[in-house]
Amino acid sequence: MKKYKIAVIPGDGIGVEVMKEGVKVLETLSKLTGEVAFDFTWFDWGCEYYLENGKMMDDDGLEKLKNFDAILLGAVGFPGVPDHVSLRDLLLKIRQGFDQYINYRPVKLLSELDCPIKGKKPGDIDMIFIRENTEGEYAGIGGIEREGKEEEIALQTSVFTRKTTEKVMDYAFDLAKKRNKLNHLTSITKSNALNHSMVFWDKIFKEKKANYPEIKTAEYHVDAAAMYMIQRPESFDVVVASNLFGDILTDLGAALQGGLGFAAGANINPDGKYPSMFEPVHGSAPEIAGKGLANPIAMIWTIKIMLDFLGHESLADTVMKGIEGSLEMREKLTPDMGGKGSTSQVGEIICDIMSKKLN
CATH class of the missing domain: 3.40.718.10 (Isopropylmalate Dehydrogenase)
Incomplete structure (x- = not known):
C-alpha cells in the first residue's frame, strides 16, 4: 500500500463543503482497493483566519507545507477581505513559493446537456x-x-x-x-x-x-x-x-x-522539489455557502488530476467514471445542474458508482 501525506486547506465559503466530498472520494478509494492510504492534515487558513490574525496563512506556512506529498485547496475569498489580499497572500504565495510553474486545466465536455x-x-x-x-x-x-x-x-x-x-x-x-x-x-x-x-x-x-x-x-x-x-x-x-x-x-x-462546477485544476511543480497543489477554481461562492448547494464535481475532478499526478491512473479513471455516471442522474445533482440534490448527496452518488466499478 502506498501512503501519502496530504495537506488540506478547505479555505473559504463552499471550499469547506466541497473539500469534504473530495476527501470522501479518496477515503472510499483507500477502503475499496487497499492500494493507497491518505494521511490528511487540515489547515484553517483563509479569509476567516485573516480577519482574526491579519494574515491569510501562518508566517511559516510554506515551511509547514513543504514536506507533504500534495496539497488540496478548496476555495479562497470572502466578503470583508480584498480579493487581491486573499489571492496573493495564500494562493499565489504557495504557487510562487513552491515554484508551481505549471497550471493544468482540463476543458472536457462530458454531456451535451x-x-x-x-x-x-x-x-x-x-x-x-x-x-x-x-x-x-x-x-x-x-x-x-x-x-x-x-x-x-x-x-x-x-x-x-x-x-x-x-x-x-x-x-x-x-x-x-x-x-x-x-x-x-x-x-x-x-x-x-x-x-x-x-x-x-x-x-x-x-x-x-x-x-x-x-x-x-x-x-x-x-x-x-x-x-x-x-x-x-x-x-x-x-x-x-x-x-x-x-x-x-x-x-x-x-x-x-x-460551468464552473466542472472547473478542476492543478498547480504543478514538475521537478518534484516542492509539493504540487490541486484546486477547483470556482471560487468560494459566499452567496450559497453553508446551504449544501455547492456542486462538488470540480473538487472531485481535481482529485482525479491529483491521482494521475501521483501515478495512480487506474484509480483516477475510476473517479472519472464516477463523475460521468453521476451525470446520468440529473434529478439527484445540485441545483446548478438542474437537480434537487445536495453537495454531500452528489459525493455519495459518485462514491457509490465508484464502488460498483471496483467490485
Missing part, C-alpha cells in the same frame, strides 16, 4: 490548458505613485524569464505528444500590442517547435482564440498561455464544459 453551444457533444470539446503560473502578468511587481493626486500613476510590470517560459512550453509540447489526440499545440499571444513580453513569448515558441516536428502548431492572439473556442472548439488540443491569458480563457473553457 451541459454545453451552451448547440450541437456539441462529448469528444468535440476536449482540450488542456497549460498556463504559466508563477510569472507573467501576476508577478506582482509595480506600485502606485503620487496616490490621491491628479498625477497618480499605477504601474504593473509583467515578468517573463527564458528559463520558466522554456520549461512551460516544453511541458506543453510533451503533453501534446503524449495525449496523441490531434498532436496539436496552440500558443496564445498578443504580440501585436505587447511588443516586448509577447514578442519574447512568440520567439521562444518558434524555437521550441523546431524540437517537436511531429507536433502541429498554431499561434492565435488571445481575442481571436476566445472567438475560435466558441466557433470551433474541436480544433483545440493542448493550449499554452501566459498567466493572465490562460486565466481568462480557462474560465471561458469552463463555460463550454458546463
Whole structure:
C-alpha cells in the first residue's frame, strides 16, 4: 500500500463543503482497493483566519507545507477581505513559493446537456490548458505613485524569464505528444500590442517547435482564440498561455464544459522539489455557502488530476467514471445542474458508482 501525506486547506465559503466530498472520494478509494492510504492534515487558513490574525496563512506556512506529498485547496475569498489580499497572500504565495510553474486545466465536455453551444457533444470539446503560473502578468511587481493626486500613476510590470517560459512550453509540447489526440499545440499571444513580453513569448515558441516536428502548431492572439473556442472548439488540443491569458480563457473553457462546477485544476511543480497543489477554481461562492448547494464535481475532478499526478491512473479513471455516471442522474445533482440534490448527496452518488466499478 502506498501512503501519502496530504495537506488540506478547505479555505473559504463552499471550499469547506466541497473539500469534504473530495476527501470522501479518496477515503472510499483507500477502503475499496487497499492500494493507497491518505494521511490528511487540515489547515484553517483563509479569509476567516485573516480577519482574526491579519494574515491569510501562518508566517511559516510554506515551511509547514513543504514536506507533504500534495496539497488540496478548496476555495479562497470572502466578503470583508480584498480579493487581491486573499489571492496573493495564500494562493499565489504557495504557487510562487513552491515554484508551481505549471497550471493544468482540463476543458472536457462530458454531456451535451451541459454545453451552451448547440450541437456539441462529448469528444468535440476536449482540450488542456497549460498556463504559466508563477510569472507573467501576476508577478506582482509595480506600485502606485503620487496616490490621491491628479498625477497618480499605477504601474504593473509583467515578468517573463527564458528559463520558466522554456520549461512551460516544453511541458506543453510533451503533453501534446503524449495525449496523441490531434498532436496539436496552440500558443496564445498578443504580440501585436505587447511588443516586448509577447514578442519574447512568440520567439521562444518558434524555437521550441523546431524540437517537436511531429507536433502541429498554431499561434492565435488571445481575442481571436476566445472567438475560435466558441466557433470551433474541436480544433483545440493542448493550449499554452501566459498567466493572465490562460486565466481568462480557462474560465471561458469552463463555460463550454458546463460551468464552473466542472472547473478542476492543478498547480504543478514538475521537478518534484516542492509539493504540487490541486484546486477547483470556482471560487468560494459566499452567496450559497453553508446551504449544501455547492456542486462538488470540480473538487472531485481535481482529485482525479491529483491521482494521475501521483501515478495512480487506474484509480483516477475510476473517479472519472464516477463523475460521468453521476451525470446520468440529473434529478439527484445540485441545483446548478438542474437537480434537487445536495453537495454531500452528489459525493455519495459518485462514491457509490465508484464502488460498483471496483467490485
